Amino acid sequence: MYQLYKYTVLFVFSIVLGFSFNMFLLPHEVLSGGVTGLAMIFGLLSPINSGIWLVILNIPVFIIGWMRLGKQFILNSVFSVFITSVSMQYIPVVKVTDDALLSAVFGGVIVGVGIGFIVRFYGSTGGADIIGLVVTQKHDIPLGGLIFGLNSIVVFVSGFFFSWDLALYTMASIYITGIVIDRIHTRHIKLNLMVVTSQGDALKNELIANLIRGITVMNGYGAYSNNENKVLYTVITRYELALVKSLIKKVDPQAFVSISETAEVLGNFRRS
Incomplete structure (x- = not known):
């Protein structure tokens, strides 16, 4: 059931990404960041659709992700990129508004929502997402801020190919995307989990x-019931919370679960 729910979320928000690219960003040549932004540049400068470039440019990044983040993550990411690519083939490139600034703002918000939920359910849109997640394995850096830093290079690239006004719109868009991602994807937040x-x-x-x-x-034992129980304690990321809750519910729906946010974790804690 969880797998079906996860892939449904990945499917829906991958289409949301395609919608935001074709309806808000591409019509004004306002780009996304990282590999996706480069794919959009190549799509605008060549007869090949940006969705095709998105797949081609992500191949080496996926190889890195396979080695560092695991098979399941890459399979989820390939699924997400494939759905986004296909959706961009069928969703028309149409201006929702003639105002480039409004398109940059709302496009950035929608892209941030899409990426945030995709990453939260253990997937990615490739490119800077994967590089950012590899870095956050070792350091508790908010993913959105890290992606914004990695994606800033697209601003300069787009400035040379198009105009610096559009480059600044791009900067605004990817900055807003980074903020929204950090509101949704909270992997850097650690949680104490205790289960009786x-x-x-x-x-x-x-x-x-x-x-x-x-x-x-x-x-342990219940003070009221006098029944013997086991008390399990661990520290997880907020990113893992949905999966953990589903596992607990499957094994013991009657379990008592206490979850609290922790200020800091020292020692041997894997951040992936």
């Missing part, structure tokens, strides 16, 4: 099979 359950071994095995996290298991 009668299915300790089963839940421990399920969590270990699906998360790269250490888990501390303690014995």
Whole structure:
């Protein structure tokens, strides 16, 4: 059920990206950032559609992601990029508004929402998303701010090929996109997770099979019921919360779960 839900989210927001590119950004030559922005530049300068360039330019980035972020992540990302590419073939490139600034602002917001949800459900749109996620494995840097920094090069590229007014619109668009991503994708936020359950071994095995996290298991008993329970404690990212909740609900719907935000994590904590 979770897999179906995840791929539905990836499918919907990949189409949202295609819509925002073709309806808001491309008609005014206001670009997205990173590899997507380069694909849009090549699409505007050549007879090949930007969606095709998006696939071609992402191939080397996907290879890096496969080695550092894992098979499932790359499969989700390939699915997302494919859906975005196909949607850009069929969604007409039409101006929603003649105002380039409005298009940059609203296009940036919609792109940020799309990327935020795609990354939150363990996928990406390729390019700077993957590079940013590789970096955040080691450092607790907000992903949106990092992507904005990586994507800034597109501003200068677009300035040389088009106009500096459009380059500044592009800067505004990718800045807004970065802010929106950080409102949705909160992987850098760490959470304390404590679960009191009668299915300790089963839940421990399920969590270990699906998360790269250490888990501390303690014995406990209910003060009211006097039933013996297991207490599982770990630290996860907010990014993993939806998956963890679904796993707990599947194994023990009656489990008592306490989740709180932690200020800092020291020691051997994997940030991926």
